[in-house]
Amino acid sequence: MEITLTTPALLFPALSLLLLAFTNRFLGLATLIRSLKDRYASYPNQQVYGQIENLRERLLLIRNMQIFGSLSMFGCVLCMFLLFADYTEAGKYVFAFSLIMMLISLALAIREIQISVKALELELNDLQGTAEK
Template structure:
């Protein structure tokens, strides 16, 4: 396989967009945590506490998603430097490592999305339970 200086550069737009999406998820989560913290302080609801615990796990995943994404882009830049220096074989391996780091980041993003969906399902289950018991205070 032929690898040139421009090959790792092809990943820059994709990784940059991924990091932007991860940052947006982080900011949304931070706002949600602040909001839930205030709600929990007034209601002491176990459902809200459970959501906060869920968000704690998601924060760790997002931090790791960002770390692996940043490591991937760093690897691509370093790969370009290595290729520029004329070390083609080392550049190939470094580019492969960068791709693996990107795949780990994407796998963590998938896991975080699954946890997010489960949290929403719990919220919907609680809503349905209250609807079935006749508790109209939530509506």
């Protein structure tokens, strides 16, 4: 396979957008955690506690999504440096590493979305229970 200096550069826009999306998810989650903490402090109940546990898991996933996304970006930059220094074989392996890191990051994002849906289901169940009373 022929790899040039522009090959890893093709991932930069995708990685930048992914990292931005992950950061936005993190910021939204931080706001939600703070509001749920206040809500739980004033009115402790099992539904809010379930949400807090759900958020803890999501927070860890988002952290790992950002780490693997950053490793992918780091690998792309390192790959470009290696290709620039004419270490083509090493550049190929580093580029493969970058792709694997990106795949892991995306897999974690899929898992985080699944957990996010569970959190919304908790809210809907609470809303439905309140409406039926």
